[in-house]
Structure formats: C-alpha cells, structure tokens
Amino acid sequence: MIRAALFDFGGVILSSPFEAFDRYERENGLPEGLIRTLNATNPDDNAWAKLERSQVDLGQFAELFEAEARAVGYEVDGRAVLGLLGGTVRPEMVEALRRCKERLLTGLLTNNFVSGAARDAAEDPTGRTAQIAEIMGMFDAIVESSKVGVRKPDPRFYEMACEMLGIEPSEAVFLDDLGINLKPARALGMTTIKVVDPDAAIRELEAAVGFPLR
Secondary structure (H helix, E strand, O other): OOOEEEEOOEOOOEOOOHHHHHHHHHHOOOOOOHHHHHHHOOOOOOHHHHHHOOOOOHHHHHHHHHHHHHHOOOOOOHHHHHOOOOOOEOHHHHHHHHHHHHHOEEEEEEOOOOOOOOOOHHHOOOOHHHHHHHHHOOOOEEEEHHHHOOOOOOHHHHHHHHHHHOOOHHHEEEEEOOHHHHHHHHHHOOEEEEOOOHHHHHHHHHHHHOOOOO
16 A cells, blocks of 8 residues: 655656756757766766765865766866756646645655755745745655765665655655666665656556545
8 A cells, every 4th residue: 555655856846957958958069968978977976976965065066067077078067057957846746746645645855955045935036935845845754865965866765765754665656757766766665656747647646546636
C-alpha cells in the first residue's frame, strides 16, 4: 500500500531547467546538451555536486564550472547558468500534490543549493516567494541536499526521507525528472515515476495511489 508521495522540485513541481539550458546553448553558440554533459561528468565530485552539498559557495561554483567547461574547449558563464534554474510553477502538479496531502504523507526530495538571495514577500511583486512558500508548506518532510550534505542519487538521501516520514521505501511513490535519481529509489523498493510530460506523470501517479488528482 502506498502511504507517501515523494516529489522532486525542479523538473516536477517546477518546469525543467533543461529548456533554459538549451536556450542558453543556442544563444551562445555552444553544443546542444553541453551543460547537461558537464553536470553528468564526474557527478559525485564536480562543481554541481559540491554546490548542492554546500561544499562551495556560488563564486567558487562559478569558477569550478567554468574550468570544467574550458577543459572540454568551451567558455561558459557559471553565474549565468545558475540564473537559468528558476523554472515556473506547474499548477497541475501542485494540485496533484494538494490532493495527495489530503490522504497521504508527502515529501520533497531535492538537490538544491543556498542562493543567498532570499527575499520576503513584500519585496516580491510577482508573489513568487509566497507561492513557493505555500507549496513548501504542503510537505510533511523536506530533504534538501544543501542542508543534509548528501544528494541524489546517493541511497542515503532516500533513506533519510523514509526515516523522517516513518515509512518503508516500499510504501512510497517517488517522482523525479531524471532517471539517474529514480534508479536507487526503485532499488530500495519505491514505486518510481519519471516526469517527462506532467499530464502523463499525473496519470501514473493516480494509478499508483488509487484516487483522482485532477
């Protein structure tokens, strides 16, 4: 029986940053997929991994990421790449989360970093800060790589979420947009859903939990 629904944030609740990466590459004459390739090279110890474990700050990340790009023959602005990560809220996925919250435990499992640029709602005319805060309030447990010092796909990351929620992995369904992050969750016994098309993912989630989410 599924007792908990676990969600990634960027690429699931928010639109995928890959679209912004693709646009940046086109606009700057870079090979398609370069940024994703850099992120996937030496994934346990590259610039992204160190940033998401809070082992480097934003400036150090930019230097490391730019050096990684130069090592394969390209110039990339590390800070500009960080600016591509915002994403837009997917209202249909938020509604699915809300309905899960009514009947199940909910968890957020996200690789993230400390931006140092938080603003309160009074300084945010778009209302995005308040919107994100409302979404975060729907989770019973939140596991952030920048706070726990571990990141997906390390199995310990998923185990932490289960411990916080008091569940076995087999009692959870987990949504992520990256197969590399789903593989260890599935190995632990979780039901996994890869989010490529949000509507298709929600249909899969409905089948897993057994109630409507729209």
